[in-house]
Amino acid sequence: METMGNLVSFVRSAESGSFSAAARRLGLTPAAVSRNVAQLEANLGVRLFQRSTRRLTLTEAGERFLANVGSGLESVQAAIADVATHAGQPAGVLRLTAAPGFGCDFLLPLMPGFLQRYPDVTLEWTFENRQVDLIAEGFDAAIGGGLELAPTLVARDIAPAHLILVAAPAYLSAQDPVRRFEDLATLEHVAMRSVQTGRIRSWMLQGPDAQKRPLDLTPRLLVNDPQALRQCARLGLGVALLAVPDVLADLESGRLQRVLPDWSVDAGQISLYFSSQKLLPAKTRAFVDFLVGQAREQAWATRLNAR
Structure with a gap:
């Protein structure tokens, strides 16, 4: 395979009609340019130039070769120059994926600052409630929990993945007080089917003294989306088990409140x-x-901790 130096020396010599002029353009000696062209001719097995003491003239084979390689060489050089110019500089399309709730409430609000800092980056977000294959699907990064950590992946933890029981204050005020885990059976429940399996997952809750109990109740209403489940809880349809990021704003505003606040599910970590x-x-x-810096500044590890 020909080196770029040989090809560039040939094209510049053909354009200028002499090795000396080509050498001045390339910052080489005339002898070096002549040597590169001779090597190219030897490798191709054809003579590309008719040489005289006054000027270089392309042979018929040389004219055909210049026509074929000339424009392609310019494209390659432009590509190399572009890479060299942007080496180490964030640029290009960045494909990212996250769950819709966490993405819209926690990640998108950070993007104006990111884009202002890195104006040559274009963001392409995909929001889905499913596990993705980061490499096979062509994503640069994914934010979520539970991805299989293949040898080709790295995970940076950014917040705990805790789930809590919540309900509308009006709904709870119309019920008998819930003080013990067993009292949950007196309440109506809404739940979500797994997007992956179609099943209703049985979660294990952990109490204040590290005791564990399964949340194995018959729901009155089923949905297939966390945001829909949150809306059901807001509407007073019953108690729902939801991730802290999905309900944090509702808890802070008083639109929802925790049920048995000493109990929660530890589902691992939200990771990048x-x-x-x-x-x-x-x-x-x-x-x-x-993102790691923003998670630290905004104290996600504390704000999203159910305990």
Whole structure:
């Protein structure tokens, strides 16, 4: 395979009609340019120039080769120049994925600051309530929990993944007080089917003294989306088990309140997943550093902790 130096020396010599003029454009000696062209001719097995003491003239084979390689060489050089110019600078399309609730409430509000800091990056978000295959689906990073940590992936924890029981204050005020875990059976429940399995998951709740009890109740209403489940709780249809990020704003406003606040589900961590490759693209590295920093500044580890 020909080196870029040989090809560039040939094209510039053909354009200028001499090795000396080509050498001045390339910052080389005339001897070096002549050597590169000779090597190219030897490799191709054809003579590309008719040489004289005054000027270089393309042979018929040389004219055909110049026509075929000339425009392509310019494109390659432009591509190399672009990469060199942006080396280490965050640029390009950054494909990201997260759950809709967490994405809209916690991640999108951070994006004006990110885009202002990195104006050459274009963000493409995909919000879905499912586990993705980061590499196979072409995402640069994913935010969520429970992704299989393949050897090609790295996970940076950004917040605890805790689930809590919530209900509308008006609904709770019309019921008998719930003081013990067993009192949950007196309340109506709304729940969500798993998007992956279609089943109603039985969660294990942990109490104040580290005791564990399964939440195994028959729901009155089923949905397939966390935001729909939150709306059911807001409407006073019963008690719902939801992730803290999905209900934090409602808890802070008083629109929802916790039921048995000493009990919660520990579902692990909300993590930022990205490729473990050593030469991580600058756009991805910038996003990782930005998000980890924002999570720390906004105290997500404390605000989203159910305990």
